[in-house]
Amino acid sequence: MKRIIQENANSLSFAVAGLAFLVAAGTAAAQANCEPVSTFKTIEPGVLKIAAPDMPPFFTYKDGVMGGFEGLFFNRFAKDNCLKPEVTVLPLGGIVESVRNGLADVGGAGLNPTPERGKVVGLTHPIYYSPAVFVGKNPSGDLDSYDGKTLGTVTGFNFNKELETWGKANLKVYDSADAAFADVKSGRLPVMLLGGLNAYYRISLTPDSGLSAVEAKPHPIVQSFNTKGRTNVVHTKDNPELTQALNTAIATMRKDGTLAKILEETKLPADVLIPASEAGEN
Template sequence: MTITSRHNVASMMLAAAGFALFAAGVASAQADCKPVSTFKTIEPGVLKIAAPDMPPFFTYKDGVMAGFEGLFFTRFAKDNCLKPEVIVLPLGGIVESVRNGLADVGGAGLNPTPERGKVVGLTHPIYYSPAVFVGKNPSGDLDSYDGKTLGTVTGFNFNKELETWGKANVKIYDTADAAFADVKSGRLPVMLLGGLNAYYRISLVPNSGLSAVEAKPHPVVQSFNSKGRTNVVHTKGNPELTDALNLAIATMRKDGTLAHNLEEVKLPADVLIPASDAGEN
């Protein structure tokens, strides 16, 4: 064997040894991880997450979750020794993906309605996000849009109620981006959106002339009669996962993580639901 050959063999042996040490270190780190809670997931060791690309609530880029729910899911997965796997879907597909076993958990900004509770698990609420009308000098009175076109986004719980009301031409968009773009350009006179999402989007275009106003209570659209609350939807019939998520929410509320996350994504601190109103006490 030549000197060059012996050098190559030695180099490969050193590389193999280095890789073995690295793999052993990773395995050891994983073995040393002690989960805060114990629960089943669709795939052992993995937390499958379904969420829309909807800042400031959730974004996913280069393998990193961000936004309020993104930060929550990152911490929840880490605390429970799980590898996060993300499926980015339109808002209207989140509940169905969880219902059909494609994801363990889903976000973002979803209200814990009785209808959703029939098909997915629901957690304690996290923050308020009331329905708002977005446009140029919009009215908060639904009846003022009688005979007009009113935009909304698939996945909102008030959509069916708007159809029952039936006095406007309701145009349902697949994404909030598309609806907001049409309002900004004037192609759509007004749209309904979750308040936090609306205020965030308007803040990005300060000279657009757009504003938002909270929807007034209405006898047909019951969703307008109470301030929207958000929660984490998850696989139904998995009470251990429900308990784990509720514990995580309560812990992060108590230790200030949720408030810090709101500040990081530039959302107002007063939207955080207090523990006394979240069913934690």
């Protein structure tokens, strides 16, 4: 009986191995026959190097699978252009430098297309709104109300330098939104600044925390508060073909409803999607 079982097991092993070979061969053939939507250079031929923070609902990476808004966008973009995604998870503050130094082709997530960033990395058309908000227990949206108090923020936000210029609060800069949010939730930090979509998402996961978020009011020094934050995809500079490819992908996915579906899948409100006319696509 053992011999029969072993023979059957061996037969099954050969069958599985043969199937795996056929799947691999089929995948390779499909990749070889793939016709990219756009043509552009990447750091490594055939690979799209992605740098992003683990920051839901914008980007997640687990067991080799990308999730979140930008994660799903990058997955579609890589597939449409016959590229293998290769992900490096970094703190938000390290994303721009990673792209700037040629370690990643593209970066996310939730990054605003500021003139300062445009000097060192490529910028795309904006995709969705994510205004700055104060998070705490009954927070104020007026920055001046935090004069002389401790105010938390996260490295990588474009308003950090402006907050330093304002200089009236004890600014505590965290390496990650997770750490800052944990301190606000526990009461170790009275209030923090965060991108609105990220803040509302985190608060929704802890409905009994007593935390709320309020949009930052316009301010004469912190100019970032005067316009609603917009996000884009940062990418390697002086690579106009990549810029055009990303803009084409954003416009296509906006038009065919893919971006709206991604918002729904990542539980983000549909009204944060920037209209094509406002995004500069018309």
